[in-house]
Amino acid sequence: xxxxxxxxxxxxxxxxxxxxADSPVQLVLSSERPIDLVELEQLCDAVGWSRRPLRRVRKAxxxxxxxxxxxxHDPWLPxxxxxxxxxxxxxxxxxxxxxxxxxxxxxxxxxxxxxxxxLEQLRQMEVERVSLFADPGVxxxxxxxGWDLEPGQRRCAFWYSP
Amino acid sequence: xxxxxxxxxxxxxxxxxxxxADSPVQLVLSSERPIDLVELEQLCDAVGWSRRPLRRVRKAxxxxxxxxxxxxHDPWLPxxxxxxxxxxxxxxxxxxxxxxxxxxxxxxxxxxxxxxxxLEQLRQMEVERVSLFADPGVxxxxxxxGWDLEPGQRRCAFWYSP
Numbered sequence: 001x002x003x004x005x006x007x008x009x010x011x012x013x014x015x016x017x018x019x020x021a022d023s024p025v026q027l028v029l030s031s032e033r034p035i036d037l038v039e040l041e042q043l044c045d046a047v048g049w050s051r052r053p054l055r056r057v058r059k060a061x062x063x064x065x066x067x068x069x070x071x072x073h074d075p076w077l078p079x080x081x082x083x084x085x086x087x088x089x090x091x092x093x094x095x096x097x098x099x100x101x102x103x104x105x106x107x108x109x110x111x112x113x114x115x116x117x118x119l120e121q122l123r124q125m126e127v128e129r130v131s132l133f134a135d136p137g138v139x140x141x142x143x144x145x146g147w148d149l150e151p152g153q154r155r156c157a158f159w160y161s162p
Numbered sequence: 163x164x165x166x167x168x169x170x171x172x173x174x175x176x177x178x179x180x181x182x183a184d185s186p187v188q189l190v191l192s193s194e195r196p197i198d199l200v201e202l203e204q205l206c207d208a209v210g211w212s213r214r215p216l217r218r219v220r221k222a223x224x225x226x227x228x229x230x231x232x233x234x235h236d237p238w239l240p241x242x243x244x245x246x247x248x249x250x251x252x253x254x255x256x257x258x259x260x261x262x263x264x265x266x267x268x269x270x271x272x273x274x275x276x277x278x279x280x281l282e283q284l285r286q287m288e289v290e291r292v293s294l295f296a297d298p299g300v301x302x303x304x305x306x307x308g309w310d311l312e313p314g315q316r317r318c319a320f321w322y323s324p
Binding site: 052056059060061062063064065087088089090091092093095097119128129130131132133134142143146147148149150157158159160161 | 214218221222223224225226227249250251252253254255257259281290291292293294295296304305308309310311312319320321322323
């Protein structure tokens with residue numbers, strides 16, 4: 001089997017390889033390869049997010065519009081090292097949540113590649129607009145990639161805990 | 163048929179009546195009665211929103227987590243006079259979009275009743291948190307109902323047009 005065929009088998013037809021400078025590690029983005037919930041929990045632990053019951057995480061993923069994983073390629077056991085997901089109607093609105101890159105892999109432009117891949121998938125759906133809520137610490141990250149920080153002229157954001 | 167039975171048949175088991183002071187008009191909230199797309203378009207025209215192709219609106223509604231209509235009750239032909247919808251995963255996140263009350267019916271606390279009904283439905287799903295983007299002109303409306311305006315300590319909102 002060629003490398004391309006193997007990658008497509010593991011990660012789906014629409015996977016994208018992310019080269020990492022000066023490293024033999026091969027990283028692959030995919031919205032098709034299923035996300036293993038235990039691996040996702042380990043990734044969330046690594047970035048310091050609080051845990052949720054797995055059954056709730058499963059349901060949240062099932063009801064998401066888009067789930068993107070970033071894997072460290074291994075022909076036998078790919079390892080999940082990044083993640084993002086979107087909710088939305090797939091037509092007018094999409095909202096990005098839970099963007100994470102494992103600390104060990106940060107600083108290689110992978111977060112940027114992950115977001116570019118997410119936006120490309122949404123563009124293919126012809127979604128009209130995309131929103132997200134970001135921690136204050138990553139405002140520059142998003143602003144540097146063409147995102148508009150609100151409140152601007154158009155929209156003020158609100159938050160509510162039922 | 164009793165009035166209650168008629169209302170349940172027209173608007174579903176979980177409808178809610180909204181009394182309007184000094185008026186014989188009966189208004190009913192429901193997340194169960196299907197939304198007629200042409201009526202929704204007329205409502206959007208009335209509040210000054212730009213039109214979208216009906217097939218896109220249909221798809222957006224189908225892929226929404228929750229669709230709530232406010233109807234002026236009529237046993238033969240209820241008329242849609244308010245609307246709101248949510249996207250989300252139904253577990254962790256929900257986002258409210260397209261909140262509208264026909265100008266003729268504004269100023270009667272109906273927007274507030276509509277939002278309370280939306281939040282109650284989301285609470286029943288046990289959604290953890292709810293977000294929305296509002297025009298600057300309605301900031302007070304949401305702030306007065308317990309919504310937190312961002313950016314606060316926690317989250318900054320971003321907006322993107324693919």
